[in-house]
Amino acid sequence: MSVGVLARGEAAKCKRADFDAAARPGAGDRTVAEAALAAIRYADPAAFTTATAVARAMAAKRDDVMPVRDRVGIIAISADGPVEAMAAMNQAAREGSSSPIRFPASNAGSLAGLSSIGFTLRGPTLMLTTPPARGVPAGLLVARAFLERGVADYMFLATCAVPATGAIARCFLLGRAGDPIGDADLAWLAVGSP
Numbered sequence: 001m002s003v004g005v006l007a008r009g010e011a012a013k014c015k016r017a018d019f020d021a022a023a024r025p026g027a028g029d030r031t032v033a034e035a036a037l038a039a040i041r042y043a044d045p046a047a048f049t050t051a052t053a054v055a056r057a058m059a060a061k062r063d064d065v066m067p068v069r070d071r072v073g074i075i076a077i078s079a080d081g082p083v084e085a086m087a088a089m090n091q092a093a094r095e096g097s098s099s100p101i102r103f104p105a106s107n108a109g110s111l112a113g114l115s116s117i118g119f120t121l122r123g124p125t126l127m128l129t130t131p132p133a134r135g136v137p138a139g140l141l142v143a144r145a146f147l148e149r150g151v152a153d154y155m156f157l158a159t160c161a162v163p164a165t166g167a168i169a170r171c172f173l174l175g176r177a178g179d180p181i182g183d184a185d186l187a188w189l190a191v192g193s194p
Contacts, residue, residue, distance in 0.1 A: 003144045004178025005185060006154070009057030013166035014049040022055035023118055047114040049167035050076055050160045054115040057156060057171040064154075065173070066119070071153040073123030075143055076112035077135035080162035111160055123152040132159035132190040140181065143174050159191045 011018065043051075054074065058065055065072055112127045124146050128135040136159065143155040158171040170191045172181075179185075 002178075002180070003147050003174055003176060004180055005172045006175045006178040007057045007060045007173040008188075009053040009055065009059070009171040009173075010169070011049045011052035011056060012168045013045065014052040014169075015045060016043070016048055019048045019052045019055060019114075019118065022052045022059070043114050044110060046078065046080065046160050046162050046167040046169075047110045050078075050111045050158050050169040050171070051115045051118050053160075053169035053171040054119070054156050054158055057158075057173040058119070061154075061173055061175075068153045069120055070122045071151075072119075072121045072155070073125055073143075073146055073152045074112045074115050074121060074156040074158060075124075075126045075128065075139040076115075076158045076160065077128045077130065077132050077139050078111055078160040078162075079129065079131040079135075080160065080167075111158070115156065115158070121156075123155070132161065135159070136186050136190050140174075140186070147174060147176055157189065159189055161191045 011022070112125050115121065116125055126139075126142060128139055130138075136157070139157050143157050146152040146155055153175070155174045156171055157174055158169060160167055160169040162168075168191050170189050172185070172189060
């Protein structure tokens, strides 16, 4: 069985409004996701940037993906993670307190979690905390296994880097068909690599 790239998405320096705009057009019934997102009072810009890249990758195949979202997973890869939320938690710890709003957002898994919440994806979810250049081959191997074994119908493979200029994320929507994955594709996905 061949696994390939069905679509791509890219985003930089996003906030909640950027994700909302990318996720809404033609999104269909998002009642459950909207309620879940309303409960999220804060998410790190890296998480919103990653979720926006996922939304943009989904856009071309939304009508295929959304009906089977129980069988759609995401693998996120980032060595940086949610740096703003981690810095806020670090500062709060130095001051002898913690923030119940920032605490869940400071977990690296929030880069995959926000997309899962925002689209009510219930397939396999994994966060690899490693540089994208190292993590993309491993993430692709795992995504292929989920697809080939029939554990998922679609997999998002997303990367995020947070240089001083702000978060940058890229994403593939992978499926059992699509364009073959070559070295140029892997290099593109390895955002933030030298």
